Amino acid sequence: MPQIEEAQPKYLQIAHFIRDQILRGDLRPGDEVPSERQLAADWKVSRPTAARSLEALSHQGLVEKRQGSGTYVRSLEVNRRARELYGRARQTGKIYAPGEYAVITSAGWLEAPDYVADALGLVKDRQAVHRRRVTNNEEGPITLSTSWFAPDIGQRAPKLTDPGRIQEGTLTYVERMTGRQGSYAEDRVCARSATEEEAADLGLDSESAVLVVHHVVFDVQDRPLEFAEATYPPSRWAFEQGYPIT
Incomplete structure (x- = not known):
């Protein structure tokens, strides 16, 4: 305790x-x-x-x-953000709660989009490893997310290109294979209309708004370890923060 x-x-x-x-x-x-x-x-x-x-x-x-x-x-419509997923993985060895599971829809090497390359500090070699997943529960899709990793990490962590699930969690696996420890993370949040692909994966109408989080994990030497883009459907709480009023 x-x-x-x-x-x-x-x-x-x-x-x-x-x-x-x-x-x-x-x-x-x-x-x-x-x-x-x-x-x-x-x-x-x-x-x-x-x-x-x-x-x-x-x-x-x-x-x-x-x-x-x-x-x-209480019965809650809560989407766990990365912070809660990391905490669960480190405490229990499992990243998803009972009743939740992820389907990896694509994994492998791709040329990183500009915003991913900027986040990971890619300059010459823009090839990066991606893992795209849809997280589900008994009611259907709840989150869509894509993780990106720099080439050196992809070479040292070969399971990243395998569409099979990584039971211990992607970040925990990367830490173990590379010896680099995640130290802190930064989130940037915006709302926008869902793309056609996002709407299809999350079972939304084409005009639906979504919450998008760009999440960067840094190691103890302040080097980017993972970039993730997570898309949350409407009508589900994804963030909570308490703070004192002084």
Whole structure:
């Protein structure tokens, strides 16, 4: 169990820990979250502090309290962003939550588009490895994403060109094969109309708007390790961030 840090209110640290479990898919809709008594014991805090953490989760719309029963994860239309996927992969060895799976629609070497080449720092050799996937759950497609890697990474990580799934997660596999560790990432977000290909893969109308995230992972030496473009359908929450008002 994580230790309480003084920089943030205790109840928020507990709430954020449970929130991350929900966003990663470790806690699924309908799962019961720990009770006030259990949270107080696990985190070594008072019952009122534990109660306040559950109240914060309720205000965020993540859980609901059932009279005489307990507190449960609400049914949510949530798309996990890369941060939650990485956390799940490192903690469980699996990148997808139960009920989710990915279909690799294409993989191999391609000439990188300008925006990909810029993100990966490709100058002379514009050939890069791509992996395009559609993530699904029991209701159908939920996310479309394409990961791109520079030529040297593609040569050292041959599974990237194989359309079969990489069970440990693409980034974890790349880290293992190259010895380069992901250190931090940057996201750029915009909304636009779906392309014909995106609409077909996500089961959308041709006029649908989508949320597009350009995601770059950097290693400990500030070199780009992975560029990914993720496309999220409308009417699904893809991002959440809490911050203090001062």
